[in-house]
Amino acid sequence: xxxxxxSGAVLGVDAYLVEVEVDLSAGLPGFTTVGLPDxxxxxxxxxxxxxxxxxxxxxxxxxxxxxxxxxxxxxxGSAFDLPVAMGLLAASGMVPADDLGKYLFLGExxxxxxxxxxxxxxxxxxxxxxxxxxxxxVPRENxxxxxxxxxxxxxxxxxxxxxx
Numbered sequence: 001x002x003x004x005x006x007s008g009a010v011l012g013v014d015a016y017l018v019e020v021e022v023d024l025s026a027g028l029p030g031f032t033t034v035g036l037p038d039x040x041x042x043x044x045x046x047x048x049x050x051x052x053x054x055x056x057x058x059x060x061x062x063x064x065x066x067x068x069x070x071x072x073x074x075x076x077g078s079a080f081d082l083p084v085a086m087g088l089l090a091a092s093g094m095v096p097a098d099d100l101g102k103y104l105f106l107g108e109x110x111x112x113x114x115x116x117x118x119x120x121x122x123x124x125x126x127x128x129x130x131x132x133x134x135x136x137x138v139p140r141e142n143x144x145x146x147x148x149x150x151x152x153x154x155x156x157x158x159x160x161x162x163x164x
Contacts, residue, residue: 003090003097006104006133007083008124009075015123017104017131019069020080022087027063035068038076047078047109048085055113055160060092079118082107082137085160095164102134103155105163106142113160115139125149137163 005020031045045064052059066084068075083105090097106124108116117139125146128136135153138146143156157163 001091001093003087003100005083005087005090005100006128007080007106008104008120008127009073009077009079010120010123011073013123015120015127016070016073017127018075018080018083019067020083020087020105021067021069022084022091023065023067024060024062024088024091025065029061029063031064031066033066033068035066035071036074037068037080038074040078041068041075041080044078044081044084047081047111048088050111051081051109051113051160052085052088054111057089057094057160057164058092060088064088077118077120078108078116079106079120081109082115082160082163085109086163089164104128104133104136106136107139107157109160115157115159115163117141121145122148125152125154128152 121142129152
């Protein structure tokens, strides 16, 4: 099963959208991230697994492949934790995948499922608005910064279950 979630990243002072594709397939359980991830992005698999389990959601015992597109631009930081978690839940059929493409997801996950603030929210919020997304879902601590962008719905959450 394949799910797509929209996120964003900062390159210098500009932001761009990142499509987070999560594929679950048969085979030995494993987790692979492709699309030029740095170490913090690669470590996301451990934060996401713990956050899902500690929030009461099952972690799929399948082969998991996460693609961060565009693949030719280096991805940095922990802000992809939330979109990866939502992609896993959608690919598992636990959340409807249809509405995920309307919102941009951004946030680091704590091992207990809390959302931690990330940097670069303002330019990413501008990119979300400029790409006609319905809204942005961010950690509560980033809500004020994101709400500076007019014409964009900003939803905030403190825990992964609130986002689900």
